[in-house]
Amino acid sequence: MSISFNQRSDVIKLLQISSGLTSESGDPRFKQIMHKMLENICQVIDQFDVTQEEFWHAVNYLHALGGRQEAALLAAGLGLEHYLDLREDAQERAQGLEGGTPRTIEGPLYVANAPLSDRFARMDDGKDAGEIMWLHGQVKGEDGQPIAGAIVDIWHANTLGNYSFFDKSQSEFNLRRRVKTDANGRYAARSIVPSGYGCPPDGPTQALLNQLGRHGNRPAHIHFFVSAPGHKHLTTQINLNGDKYLWDDFAFATRDGLIADPVKITDSALAAQRDLPGTHTEVTFDFNLYNASASAEENRIERARALQD
Incomplete structure (x- = not known):
């Protein structure tokens, strides 16, 4: 042998x-x-x-990946970031935890220290002519009671699929806000309906996906960090129903329980109550947090991010 x-x-x-x-x-x-x-x-x-040639081609690929700062993007595209979520899901099930809002990937485009508001925030700077979105919901604990003072950290792309900070044409912290929930655990934000997007077509991540016969597209989605004292930090995102790539997300972030239905609102009285000019899209999403068994669980994981706090 x-x-x-x-x-x-x-x-x-x-x-x-x-x-x-x-x-x-x-x-x-x-x-x-x-x-x-x-x-x-x-x-x-x-x-x-x-072969030697294949080996050095792979090494040179790593040079290109680092040069374009796409390592985190590739980790999502290869399912590795989703795999980490699946492991944590299994650990929680083994602990008997159920009923919490599902976690899903953070992605590589978070920026720390977005402006903080009480109860409500306007997220867009008014320069994008996208459809107005009213995003709102409630944060609750394991006992079903609302959590006052929870921080809902929200970020999403514009109508071109681009994120502020990384897209220098956008204003600082455009479409990025943190909202502190009121006494009833409620949060609300005015923004614009985001668009899906794809990997940079000339980048190393898409080049690798091409070799695998895969696309690099994501559906329209909204990212969240949700945190509160005494509760496990939640990293998640919601995908908007009706998107072509809803169940074909190259980053494997779509999960049951994380799909929101955009609803067209034409009620002028409700628009006026929300201080909106008229017809808009409503997106409602509630969060359920687990109790933390250790203080470290209250914090997001440590990883390289823009504008670390």
């Missing part, structure tokens, strides 16, 4: 040295992870007889 190349003693020794397993310094867990990754890469090279 033949021995795989990566099982040879000289290769085993190489991987042990390169991952630091023969050194007493360094982080033990990190070294174990690196050793496993290197071992798996060597197994792939061995199994598919990867």
Whole structure:
């Protein structure tokens, strides 16, 4: 029986040295992870007889990916970010937790420190002629009671599928706001109906997806962080029903329980009550948060973001 190349003693020794397993310094867990990754890469090279040219093409791809700052985009597109959510879902089920708002991916386009308002915020700067959207809902806890003072952090794209900060033509924090819920746990925001969008067509993420025979499109959606003292931080987003890519999101973010129905409002009295000029689209979405078992669960995960607070 033949021995795989990566099982040879000289290769085993190489991987042990390169991952630091023969050194007493360094982080033990990190070294174990690196050793496993290197071992798996060597197994792939061995199994598919990867050539030198193919290997260096992959290395150069990583250069391009970093140069375009699309690593987080690719992580979403390959389903890895969604996989992390599935793992946390399974952990919560094992703990007997159910009934909370589903989590889904954060994506790479959050910007910290958006303006904070009580109960209501206007999110758009009025420069985009998109359809007016009235977004509102309620935040509740496990006991079904409203959570006053919860922070609903909202961000979404404009009608061209672009996000402020990354799109320099938009004003600062356009379509980005944080809203503190009132005594009844309610929040509301005036904005514009967002559009879906695709990966940059000339970027490395789309180039890889092309090789997989996949598109890089996302449906129209709205991102949220929802947090409150004593409750688990929620990272989620809602996709707008009726979009062509609703169930074909390249980033795997569409989930049961996270689909909102846009409703056309023509009632002039309701528009006036909301201080809107007339016909608009209403999007309603409520959130249910789990109790936190440790203070760390109240905070969003640490990762590189724009304008960190």
